[in-house]
Each structure stands twice: as C-alpha cells, then as structure tokens.
Amino acid sequence: xxxxxxxxxxxxRQDLPGDFAIWIFIFAELLVFGIFFLAYAFARAxxxxxxxxxxxxxxxxxxxxxxLLLITSSFFVVRAVNAIKRNAVASCVRWLGFAVLSGAxxxxxxxxxxxxxxxxxxxxxxxxxxxxYLSLTFFHFMHVLMGMVILTAVAVKAHRxxxxxxxxxxxxxxxxxxxxxxxxxIVLFPLxxxxx
Amino acid sequence: MQGADRKAAFVWLILxxxxxxxxxxxxxxxxxxxxxxxxxxxxxxxxxxIIDYFMGLAQVRSRWKWVVTGWLASVVALIGMAYxxxx
Amino acid sequence: xxxxxxxxxxxxxxxxxxxxxxLLFLALTFDTASEVPKRDNHEAITEQVALGxxxxxxxxxxxxxxxxxxxxxxxxxxxxxxxRFGESTEAIIGFIQSRPVEGIPGRxxxxxxxxxxxxxxxxxxxxxxxxxINTSGWPPNIQG
Amino acid sequence: xxxQSQAVAKPYFxxxxxxxxxxILFGLIMGMQYVAGDxxxxxIPFNVARMVHTNLLIVWLLFGFMGAAYxxxxxxxxxELHSPLLAKILFWVFLVAGALTVLGYLLVPYARLAxxxxxxxxxxxxxEFLEQPTITKIGIVIVAxxxxxxxxVTILAGRKTVVSLVLLTxxxxxxxxxxxxxxxxxxxxxxxxxxxxxxxLWVEGVWELILASILAFVLIKVTGVDREVIEKWxxxxxxMALISGLIGTGHHxxxxxxxxxxxxxxxxxxxxxxxxxxxxxxxxxxxxNRRRREHPNxxxxxxxxxxxxxxxxxxxxxxxxxxxxxxxxxTHGSQLTAAHGHMAFYGAxxxxxxxxxxxxxxxxxxxxxxxPRAQKVEIWSFWLMTLSMVFITLFLTGAGxxxxxxxxxxxxxxxFMVVQDKIEMFYWMREGAGVVFLVGLILYVSAxxxxxxxxxxxxxxxxxxxxxxx
Numbered sequence: 001x002x003x004x005x006x007x008x009x010x011x012x013r014q015d016l017p018g019d020f021a022i023w024i025f026i027f028a029e030l031l032v033f034g035i036f037f038l039a040y041a042f043a044r045a046x047x048x049x050x051x052x053x054x055x056x057x058x059x060x061x062x063x064x065x066x067x068l069l070l071i072t073s074s075f076f077v078v079r080a081v082n083a084i085k086r087n088a089v090a091s092c093v094r095w096l097g098f099a100v101l102s103g104a105x106x107x108x109x110x111x112x113x114x115x116x117x118x119x120x121x122x123x124x125x126x127x128x129x130x131x132x133y134l135s136l137t138f139f140h141f142m143h144v145l146m147g148m149v150i151l152t153a154v155a156v157k158a159h160r161x162x163x164x165x166x167x168x169x170x171x172x173x174x175x176x177x178x179x180x181x182x183x184x185x186i187v188l189f190p191l192x193x194x195x196x
Numbered sequence: 197m198q199g200a201d202r203k204a205a206f207v208w209l210i211l212x213x214x215x216x217x218x219x220x221x222x223x224x225x226x227x228x229x230x231x232x233x234x235x236x237x238x239x240x241x242x243x244x245x246i247i248d249y250f251m252g253l254a255q256v257r258s259r260w261k262w263v264v265t266g267w268l269a270s271v272v273a274l275i276g277m278a279y280x281x282x283x
Numbered sequence: 284x285x286x287x288x289x290x291x292x293x294x295x296x297x298x299x300x301x302x303x304x305x306l307l308f309l310a311l312t313f314d315t316a317s318e319v320p321k322r323d324n325h326e327a328i329t330e331q332v333a334l335g336x337x338x339x340x341x342x343x344x345x346x347x348x349x350x351x352x353x354x355x356x357x358x359x360x361x362x363x364x365x366x367r368f369g370e371s372t373e374a375i376i377g378f379i380q381s382r383p384v385e386g387i388p389g390r391x392x393x394x395x396x397x398x399x400x401x402x403x404x405x406x407x408x409x410x411x412x413x414x415x416i417n418t419s420g421w422p423p424n425i426q427g
Numbered sequence: 428x429x430x431q432s433q434a435v436a437k438p439y440f441x442x443x444x445x446x447x448x449x450x451i452l453f454g455l456i457m458g459m460q461y462v463a464g465d466x467x468x469x470x471i472p473f474n475v476a477r478m479v480h481t482n483l484l485i486v487w488l489l490f491g492f493m494g495a496a497y498x499x500x501x502x503x504x505x506x507e508l509h510s511p512l513l514a515k516i517l518f519w520v521f522l523v524a525g526a527l528t529v530l531g532y533l534l535v536p537y538a539r540l541a542x543x544x545x546x547x548x549x550x551x552x553x554x555e556f557l558e559q560p561t562i563t564k565i566g567i568v569i570v571a572x573x574x575x576x577x578x579x580v581t582i583l584a585g586r587k588t589v590v591s592l593v594l595l596t597x598x599x600x601x602x603x604x605x606x607x608x609x610x611x612x613x614x615x616x617x618x619x620x621x622x623x624x625x626x627x628l629w630v631e632g633v634w635e636l637i638l639a640s641i642l643a644f645v646l647i648k649v650t651g652v653d654r655e656v657i658e659k660w661x662x663x664x665x666x667m668a669l670i671s672g673l674i675g676t677g678h679h680x681x682x683x684x685x686x687x688x689x690x691x692x693x694x695x696x697x698x699x700x701x702x703x704x705x706x707x708x709x710x711x712x713x714x715x716n717r718r719r720r721e722h723p724n725x726x727x728x729x730x731x732x733x734x735x736x737x738x739x740x741x742x743x744x745x746x747x748x749x750x751x752x753x754x755x756x757x758t759h760g761s762q763l764t765a766a767h768g769h770m771a772f773y774g775a776x777x778x779x780x781x782x783x784x785x786x787x788x789x790x791x792x793x794x795x796x797x798x799p800r801a802q803k804v805e806i807w808s809f810w811l812m813t814l815s816m817v818f819i820t821l822f823l824t825g826a827g828x829x830x831x832x833x834x835x836x837x838x839x840x841x842x843f844m845v846v847q848d849k850i851e852m853f854y855w856m857r858e859g860a861g862v863v864f865l866v867g868l869i870l871y872v873s874a875x876x877x878x879x880x881x882x883x884x885x886x887x888x889x890x891x892x893x894x895x896x897x
Contacts, residue, residue: 041278340553346474352760391464421682
C-alpha cells in the first residue's frame, strides 16, 4: 500500500491500519465516549457521596473478568492480523473466531450483570450514578456486539479467501474497530467500577 | 511464535497484570488521591500500550495517530481534573 | 498519499452506524415508555381533559403560546399557567372569556373564541393537568 | 436536459418559488404583529399568520425536494422517469390541496375548519407544524406514496448511484416518519414525544439525507470532481449526521415530562451535531477548489457553497448555542429558539432547494446557465437574502438573550408581556431585515426574467451540461 515515490522503511508504515473510513468512525466514537466519561467525572464532582456509595454495589469481579476477556480478545485479533500478513489464512480465521468467542463471553457476562441490576429494580432513572453506569456500560455493550458482527464478517470473508498478505486492509479495518472497543473499556472499567 | 506475536503476548501480559492490580484496588476498597493518580497512570499506560502495539500505531507515521493518543491523554487529564475539584 | 479509503467501507459505516443508532434510539424509547407513566400525571386525564385538549388543538392555541416551551413565542407559556393564575381554573376561564372581540388598540390580544361553558371548563382542566406533569423543574420560575 | 421527463421538475420549482413568496409575506405580517400587536387583528390573528408562514415553508420545501428528485433521478438513473404523467397529476393534487388548506386557514376560523374537515373522526390538527386538517395529511401521504413509487421504480430500474439511493432512503424516511403525525394521544407527554419523530427526525434526520444527495449531485455537475470521491465523503457525512442526530432527538426531551437521562444523552449527542455540518462545509469548499472545470453557472456554485456554510452556522453553531441541558433550561422556548429555527431552515433547506433550482432551471429552459447579467442579479439576491437572514438571526438572538435575562435568568422575573415590550427594539430591527430579505427575494425572482448578455445554448455540443461528467 506504500507509494512508489515514498519507499517503505524497514519498519513502519505511512497510514493508519485499515480503511480510513473506519478511522473517521473510530474518532467519532472516541469523541462520544470521551464526552460521556467527562460528563460522568464532572457529574460525580458535584455529587461525590452518591457516586461513592453506589459504586460499591457494582460487580467488580465480573467487570475485571470482562476486562481480561476484552484484552485477551484484542490480543487474538492482533494474532489474526499477524497471521494474514504471513498469508496464514486458516490461522487468521481461527484467531478471529477466538476473538469473537471472547467477545461473546463478555456479552454473556454483561447480560447477567444487567439482569441482576434489573432484578434489583435498578433503571436509568434510579439515580444519577446508575444512569451513568447503565448508559455507559450498555452503550459499550452495544459496541461489543457491533464489533462481533464486524469480526465475524471479516472472518467469513477471510475464510472465503478474500484476504492475503498482499491484501489485508479489511482485516486491519475490523481489528482497528475492535481495539477501539477494548481501549474504551480500559478507561471505563477503572473509572466507573473502581475509582473514588 | 514469531517476533510480532511474541511482542503482542508480552504486551498482553502487562495489560493483564495491570488489570489485576486495578481489580485488587477495587476489591480492597482503596480510594483517595494517591489511588486515583495510580489508577489514572495505569489507564494511560494500558491505553497507550493498546494504541501502540494492538492498534499498531507505534509504527504509523501519519499524523492522525496523534488523535488517538491525544484523546487518551485529554480524557485522563480531564478526569483527573474532575476528581481534583471534588476533593 | 496512498491511503486506503474506499466507498464501500464508507457505505458500510453509513448503514452499520445508522442501524446501530436506530437500535439504540429504540432501546431508549422502550425504557422511556415504561418510565413516562411515573411522570406524566396521567391520573388526571379525564373525559373533560380529553375534551380540553381538543379545544386546545382546534383553536390552534399553539400558534401563539408555548406549552412546556414548545409552540410559538408570541404569547405566554401555558404549561404552568394554572400555578401562575393562583391555582384557579376560574381565573383561566375568566381570562379567556374576557378577551375583546376587536382586540386592544396597538397591542397584542388573544382572540375571542366564543367557547361554550363546557369547553371553557375543559380547557381549564386540560391546563391544570399539564401543570401537573413532572418537567424536571422547568420553567425556571413562575413567569414561564 | 438529457432526458425529456426531467421537464416535470419545472412546475414544481415554479410552485416552490411562488409559495416561498407567500411565506415571506406572511413572515413580514407576523414581524409587524410583533411590534404592532393589533396589526390585521382580528382578520388575520397571529396564530393564523404563523400557521400559513410555517406550513407554506414546509410545502414549498417539499415541492422543491420533489422537483429536485424529478430533475436528478432520470439523469442519475440514465433513463426516463417511470411516469411523467403521474408526476404531473400529483403536482396538481398537491398544489390544489395545499392551496385549499391555506385558504381554509385564512377564510374560516380554525375551529370551523376542524369541524368542516371532520377532525373529530381522527383528531390530528392543532399541533405545531402539523396543523393541516386530517384530510390534507392523508392527501400528503397519498402524494408522497405516489411520488416515492414513481421515483423508486425509476431508480431501481436504472443505474443505481449513491446519490439516487441516498435520496430514495431520505424520501422513504420522510414519508414513513410523517405517519407519526397521525398519532395524537390525549397524554401530552406521549403526544410531544412522538411529535418529534416527525419534526426532529425530519429536519435532523431524513431531510439531511435529501440535502446531502442534492448537494452531492450539484457538486458532481459543477466541479467535475470524480464521483467516487464525492460519494464516499457524502456517505461519511450522512453517517455522522445520523449518528449524532438520532440520539440528538433527546435535546427535545429535556422538559416535556420524559425521563431525566435524556438531559445527558440529548446533550452529549446533540453536541456532536455541528460536526457533520462542519464536514459538509470543508467538503464543499474542497470539492470546488479541486474542480476540473469552470462551470458557467457561477450562481449555482455560490448557492452550493452558501448552503454548506449557512447550514453549519444556522443548524450547527446556533443549534449548539442552546442544546446543552443546563443552558437550554433557560433558553427553551425563547426567541433564541426562533433565531436558530430561522437560520437553520434557511441555511440548510431553503438554500439547498435554491441551489438545485439555480443549477437546473437554466437547463430546463434550454440553456446551460443563465446569462451573465441574470447571474449577476441572482448573486445579488443571494447576498441580500443571506445577509438579511444573518441579521434576522442576530436580532432574534439579541431579543432572546434579553428575554432570558429579564424573564428567566434572574431573581426578579418579569411577566412575559412586560418583557416583550422591553425588547421591542430588536423586533423592529428584525422586521427591517425581513424587508431587505423580501427585496432579495424579488430580485431573485426577477433574475429569471433578465434578458440579454451572451447566453450559452445547451445545444452547443461542447457545453453539454452533463455529458462530460462521470
């Protein structure tokens, strides 16, 4: 993908990995999450006791396991990208499959977490802390589902032989989105579940 | 494992350890200025590792990559500020 | 620049992004539908209030007034008029009844709608019902 | 004109401009009533004038959109329109229905109109912008369905371009969302909640798709930039518009009884709404700077750039000014809302319709572009209308700020009518700017009748308007 006039360096590349269109989307998503995080932080500043009190009731175990799952699935995606760069199509598909599977476990655990909150009668309108907790985690949850759809589509296309070492932009596009979902959770978990 | 894979595995290990540390802090119920600063530092480190080695932006020359790093830095800084004014 | 930026990926983002946010919007709407009954003062909705809303609509009150801040900005807010008029439906009725047919020289004036007693009672009850909706503290003060 | 059936666009554009003039005249009447309350009372009370003003706006914009679709779809699809006859019939149905409705507003009291049109059977009247009698609403649905059918069949049978497909989604969305205008529960909260599904999801949703596709079409034609480039940016821009605009609906749910989390969701997402408009501005200027040809229709290029800039200012900047919940708490339903409404509608939708009219009318009249003299007049009208709209917006903003400080953001709030008297000065200046707008509009219309100068005939084979475009 390098231009002829710009000889590729031994390491490094000129452009962002994947299709630039996905990066516009990623930037927009990061902006939304960023504003949402700051809204949380500043709303908390005006209501510290409330936030500190209800933060205790969150399920940190599930949160931590979910963090590990997302980190691990991100790692799997890295392996998938590395694999396709070596033309190892089957390996690429397998790693993508593991990544989607980890994402599915994340989503399943998240659903049990939501179900537990729901059983306690907690909704978006219970209080400002729960409003943020549910909004942020649900919004992120939807991104995980979206990322799983994207990775599955990439895996199917890879399986069909649409990608190779010479042409793997599509894999990088999906990978970039998935890492964004991971990155956002890396901020979300400590912020909402732990920090006080 | 090839070189790139080995590097990714190493990064993964650091991320796991930092996550476990974060969880331990939460489990023990620690709070306060020092803990917040440590957590924010941990977020920055983990985030930048993901940006550099998982997203692979470390080897990208395009200036667009600074958008992501800049996003992380400003979010962490402003969260820190919000916690600072609430003390 | 040899940047990869394809139309098909832009299209995927348009369709995928739209579908994503439509679903999110529907999810929030679903939650809202279950939450609104706690705030909407529906206990106060009677046959009379229903008639009052019809009177409100069929005389195009929204063409000058605002109701909960929505409408025209030519005449006062009426979402809280019941409170502003001392919690008196009679005061509301008296005001509507007393509008001069030919208006007030040089000034804005509400038209004389020649409403029947039943309609007057109904519109007043309607405004009383709206006054009871939980609007998160809006308007900021009694003047609307 | 490449396809004969494109000619059906012409009556639509003429009707649009005719109704536009009516809209402005009623705007001036209302402006006068703001400073002299008894003006035309009780013959044309304010509520009637406003209803005519806003309804004419919607109707003429719809005429403009339909005309735009009839003009650009055959060219994009590379085939004749499915049924020009249907288009002509629907034109007259829509025009007559629209005219009868407006006459109904003006000639009989609104309550009597409700009675005559049997509003009791399915009460939908008397809600802002949706004042049309139920029978008119049904007529709108029928016209919209016939129109979408005609356009849809043409598009699906011909070459499918991004421009035409996005236009089609926008038009289908427009028709589908209008169905919510038939839902009118007694419960005021639900009434308002779904009322916005028509109003907001039109202007900050599907109409933006229509806007984007018309703008993309004109830019492809006048700049000669590769269609691929324009289309992919258009996708990104409308994706951004929907990403921010859908949840952005929440900025209308702050104070109408909906749950309070909308204050957060609405603020956060609507804060992003300026982004697509900003991208559109950058995009339009970029494409014009990268143009591969000098199109003789300078006026159309100016309108296209103007649309992008004014939509950003009116919808983006003026919208952002009062979209955050803590600010909106004080500004909601004030003259600031009116200021935003005026510039946003003018900048986004009035200007895009004038853009496509400016581009296509000369072609429909057998020229490639208007004569230089006609274009000069049109460009004058552009600046007069646009600048006077900027001033209308600024004066209403001044009025709004003053109103908020006296009536809302104060420990000693004054009654509404007292405040109105105190801000009368702004209303006088607004009316003055409105008169200048009318002058601009008259100039705009007169540009169609300006003769002389050397005109480029479309029969000149080297100058085929679209033959060289991709």
